[in-house]
Amino acid sequence: MKLARAGDDILVRLDLGEDLLESLKEVARRESLPSASFTALGAVSEVTLALFDPAERVYRTTRFAEPLEIAAVVGNVAWLEEGEPAVHAHGVFSREDCSAVAGHVMSAVISVTGEVMMRAGGHKVIRRHDPRSGLNLLSLP
Numbered sequence: 001m002k003l004a005r006a007g008d009d010i011l012v013r014l015d016l017g018e019d020l021l022e023s024l025k026e027v028a029r030r031e032s033l034p035s036a037s038f039t040a041l042g043a044v045s046e047v048t049l050a051l052f053d054p055a056e057r058v059y060r061t062t063r064f065a066e067p068l069e070i071a072a073v074v075g076n077v078a079w080l081e082e083g084e085p086a087v088h089a090h091g092v093f094s095r096e097d098c099s100a101v102a103g104h105v106m107s108a109v110i111s112v113t114g115e116v117m118m119r120a121g122g123h124k125v126i127r128r129h130d131p132r133s134g135l136n137l138l139s140l141p
Contacts, residue, residue, distance in 0.1 A: 035121030
């Protein structure tokens with residue numbers, strides 16, 4: 001992973017074998033980001049996508065182990081109450097025939113390169129456990 005920062009803008013280049021979400025958590029730690037938003041594109045060798053089932057309060061996951069283009073990934077970075085960064089991302093990935101798979105990104109392993117543009121937020125954002133949904137939701141004033 002390589003990154004370049006200019007003020008609140010951070011450009012991140014991910015390399016073969018790096019995981020998108022884990023890499024963004026590392027950027028948040030390294031750059032002491034209070035919060036961030038991001039977009040990403042590139043290519044992956046595998047991705048695990050999910051859909052949240054609110055009735056069961058679990059994520060239903062599907063793993064795609066094939067070459068995929070990252071058509072678009074959008075998300076944010078906040079912090080859990082325990083002090084660890086939390087990345088929330090949704091993505092659309094294109095197959096060889098240009099059909100797409102999409103969902104909540106659980107993991108994404110870079111195959112060639114990943115290019116991420118991050119924008120640091122001005123204040124620390126915390127995710128707190130919501131007992132109604134079972135999720136860690138953004139805690140806003």
